[in-house]
Every structure is written in C-alpha cells, then in structure tokens.
Amino acid sequence: xxxxxxxxxxxxxxxxxxxxxxxxxxxxxxxxxxxxxxxxxxxxxxxxxxxxxxxxxxxxxxxxxxxxxxxxxxxxxxxxxxxxxxxxxxxxxxxxxxxxxxxxxxxxxxxx
Amino acid sequence: xxxxxxxxxxxxxxxxxxxxxxxxxxxxxxxxxxxxxxxxxxxxxxxxxxxxxxxxxxxxxxxxxxxxxxxxxxxxxxxxxxxxxxxxxxxxxxxxxxxxxxxxxxxxxxxxxxxxx
Numbered sequence: 288x289x290x291x292x293x294x295x296x297x298x299x300x301x302x303x304x305x306x307x308x309x310x311x312x313x314x315x316x317x318x319x320x321x322x323x324x325x326x327x328x329x330x331x332x333x334x335x336x337x338x339x340x341x342x343x344x345x346x347x348x349x350x351x352x353x354x355x356x357x358x359x360x361x362x363x364x365x366x367x368x369x370x371x372x373x374x375x376x377x378x379x380x381x382x383x384x385x386x387x388x389x390x391x392x393x394x395x396x397x398x399x
Numbered sequence: 400x401x402x403x404x405x406x407x408x409x410x411x412x413x414x415x416x417x418x419x420x421x422x423x424x425x426x427x428x429x430x431x432x433x434x435x436x437x438x439x440x441x442x443x444x445x446x447x448x449x450x451x452x453x454x455x456x457x458x459x460x461x462x463x464x465x466x467x468x469x470x471x472x473x474x475x476x477x478x479x480x481x482x483x484x485x486x487x488x489x490x491x492x493x494x495x496x497x498x499x500x501x502x503x504x505x506x507x508x509x510x511x512x513x514x515x516x
Contacts, residue, residue, distance in 0.1 A: 295439075321504070330489055330507035331442070374442070376505075386457075387505060389434075391441035 288313055291377050293390035301398050304365050308393045310375030311357045319378035320351055320358050324371045325392065331374055334360075365397045401426045405490050405508035412480055412515055420475045420511050422490030428506075429495040431473040432457065433465065435486040436510075442489065448473055449495065480515040487512050 293310045300306045312320075320337035335342065337349040337358050348361040358377075362369055375390035403424045412418055424431065432447035434457075444457030448467040462484055464476040473492075477484060490508040 319503075328487060328510070328512075330509050331505075332507070333504045336504070386444065386447070387432075389442040391439065 289390075290314060290388045291375055291390040293373075293375050293393045295391060296394040297396050298393065299396045299398055300365055302365060302367060304397075305361065305363045306365055306395065307359055307361045308373055308375075308395075309357050309359050310390050310393075311355075312375075312377045312388075313356070314377070315353075315356060317377045320349075321376040321387075322347075322349055322358075322360050323374040323376055323389075325374055326371050331389075334373070362395075365395075367397050367399060370395055370397045401506070403490055403492050403506050403508040405488075405511050407511060408509060409512050410514070412513070414481055414515055415479050418477050418480060418513075420477075420488060420490075420513070422473045422475065422508055423471050424473075424490075424492040424506070425471065426492060426494075426506065427470065428492035429470070431467070431490065431492045432505075433463070433473070433475045434489045434491065435459065435484075436489065437486050445475070445488075480513075482515045485513060485515050 291312050322334040323331040324334045325331040335344050335349050337351045341350045346363045350359045372392040372394045374392045377388050406421045429450045433445040434442040436442050443459045445463050446465040448454045454465050488511045491505040493505045494503045
C-alpha cells in the first residue's frame with residue numbers, strides 16, 4: 288500500500304461547480320498535513336495546511352479525519368484558474384524525522 | 400524576496416559526464432531536500448539535509464551525491480549521469496519545527512529539467 292494515495296483523476300468539472308478530493312495516508316503517527324497546488328511542470332506551491340479541526344480559506348476547505356486516516360479538499364465555485372494538479376502531502380513520521388511524503392496528485396480541469 | 404533558486408533550469412547532457420545542479424535559499428532554513436518528479440510516480444525524495452554538514456538519504460539516492468557546507472546552499476551532484484536520471488528535479492527548503500519534526504511549509508525552487516542522452 289502506498290504511504291499516501293490519491294485518485295489521479297482527471298476531474299473535469301464545469302465552472303462554478305463544487306469538487307472534492309480525498310487523500311488517504313497509511314502512517315497513523317503522521318502529524319502534519321498539507322495540500323499543494325502544482326501547475327503543469329512548475330514547482331509545487333502551498334495551497335493550505337490542514338488542521339485537526341478543519342480549516343477554510345476562501346473557496347477552499349480542508350478537513351482531516353484521523354480515525355479513517357484521510358484528508359480532503361473541497362473547492363467551491365470552481366474557476367478556470369483552479370485547473371491544476373493538487374498534491375496531498377503528509378509529514379512521514381514522529382519527531383526527529385525530516386520527511387514529507389507526497390501523493391502523486393489529483394488533476395483538476397475546470398471547463399468553461 | 401524569499402526564494403529558492405535552482406540552476407540550471409534546463410540541461411541536456413551525455414551519459415557519464417559529471418554535472419552539478421545548484422540550489423540556494425535566502426530564508427535561513429535549516430532543512431533542505433532534493434526531489435525528482437516522474438510521470439505517475441509523483442515527487443520522490445533523493446537526499447535531505449537537516450543542517451550544515453548533516454545529510455541523509457531519501458527514497459531514491461542511488462547515483463546522486465549532495466553536500467551542505469553552508470546553510471544556504473545544497474548542490475545535487477550526478478557523478479556519472481545515466482538516461483534513467485532524466486527527470487524534473489526540485490530543491491525545497493523549510494524551517495525545522497518543534498522537536499526537529501517537519502511541520503512547516505516547504506518552499507520549492509522552480510525546477511531543473513534534466514535530459515541525459
């Protein structure tokens with residue numbers, strides 16, 4: 288089983304739609320969780336961190352479910368500019384370990 | 400401006416010809432790492448460094464070397480490149496979090512597209 292798994296997509300949605308991605312992780316000791324956005328062959332950039340209580344940033348909402356070991360990203364009112372690959376990132380192990388583990392990404396295409 | 404700078408951005412080389420990809424950050428970050436990204440495989444860590452003179456292997460270290468003589472620089476060295484090292488490479492840096500764990504945002508360089516023929 289991969290340490291971090293994502294549905295690769297692509298998710299093709301019309302402008303204005305709401306879309307949600309899930310990401311599962313295998314290590315129950317993981318402590319930090321992030322969503323990154325990557326445009327075609329460019330560097331990943333932080334979209335948002337994911338907090339235990341869930342958090343929202345404008346049209347984006349992130350949730351963490353520790354019991355089921357998954358994180359989610361919800362995008363409301365999709366824009367054409369949201370088209371990108373969304374990477375789920377998990378801090379691998381408990382303290383003292385320097386490791387981010389990346390999912391392979393979920394591709395989103397927002398259609399006009 | 401806070402940034403991670405990689406050079407070169409594009410490189411085509413021949414098998415066996417040693418090369419170095421430079422990475423520099425101006426944010427005084429302790430942690431730096433190198434990743435390669437290949438289609439369907441995502442980002443895989445090659446090497447990382449927790450601080451000056453402290454480096455360790457990631458998931459795919461074979462064929463690569465690194466050094467960390469200064470806090471800001473973390474070069475990636477391919478002593479004898481081979482075609483299977485053709486890839487998109489990213490350098491990243493971040494702050495060290497509490498108890499040494501990685502908890503904070505990673506900043507990425509713009510990437511180096513390497514082709515080995």
